[in-house]
Amino acid sequence: MEKVFFIDATMRAGSRTRMIAGPLLEELGKRYEIETVKLDGAGFPAVGSRILQDRDNGIVPEEYAGMSRRIAAADRMVIAAPFWDMSFPSALKVFFENMSLFHITFDSDDRHCYGLCKCSKVLYITTRGMDIHTGDELEQATPYIKALSRLWGLGELYVVSAENLDYSSPAEIERKIADAIERGLRLCRDF
Template sequence: MKSLVIIDACVRQSDSRTLRIAEPIIDALSKRYKVTRYDLPEMDIVPLNPGLFKERGLGEIPAWAREAASAIAKADRILIAAPFWDMSFPAVLKCFFEQVSLFDITFTDNGKTCVGLCKAPKVLYITTRGMDIPTGSFLDQGSPYLRALGALWNLGEMTVLDVHNTDYMSEEELNLEINSTIEEGLELAKAW
């Protein structure tokens, strides 16, 4: 069975609209993939601080970070669920990337530049944005970052499933948008 790594950065957990979209899609994909899931809001992840940075220089990497980096490097698919915060995504997701972007695991170098060591040809990014900011707008600084990290790690094509303007539509409109995005995701999941 092929492997799927789920990275959940939905800080509002069970209240999260993003997770409401992601969960049924994750359920559908779980039937076809062996899933390894990281629920970041439960993980107490910190940024690289001076102590951790020094330890990294000595080759001492936290076991969880090494394992997560290896799972990401070996994964056939990667799904990221993260709400749109401060024009990108919650800091816990950046802290996670900082901890698991590891030399000779997710990337290496060839003496001239960095070379990615991951192999997932497909990434799915699920997000909801409070303001009316569609994917691709210069105001969306979440998806460009994830594409850039994908270039460092050698991840393939990224599909974005988004609902935007969530904070400024009626509950009824929001439910319709969320349900149609779930349908879109379930359709995608059949062949993804």
């Protein structure tokens, strides 16, 4: 069975992003084996001098190297992350830093860097408080994920989002979440 690597960067109890992600992963679970990493409370360390020195000495915790290898071997990636400070929660960036390993997710020759991941499609699920749409210059999450996808070789990025949720009525929020699930399910049936 092909594999999905699911990065759950939702943080709040009752997360609206998770409400959208749940049914989509259920749909994907019919065709894929899903490995989930839940970032809230996982405690991945910010990469600094100590970790860089270890890496220079060839030391990477096996737990992280193993996960990075599984990411590189996955057929699809799904990321669920709320829109925070015009991007995504820093826990997700820290996770990417820990997983971004030379000779595992990417490599280079004497001229350029290239990705080593097998994945060909990435699904990014998000909800935003303000009325900011995917691709807006104030939306700095998808440009980053696209760039990382280029570095690691993850393939095409698909986005399912709901916007303006902090300024919508409960009924509007419910409708927007239902619409996002509907759009996401259509995508997932052919993902």
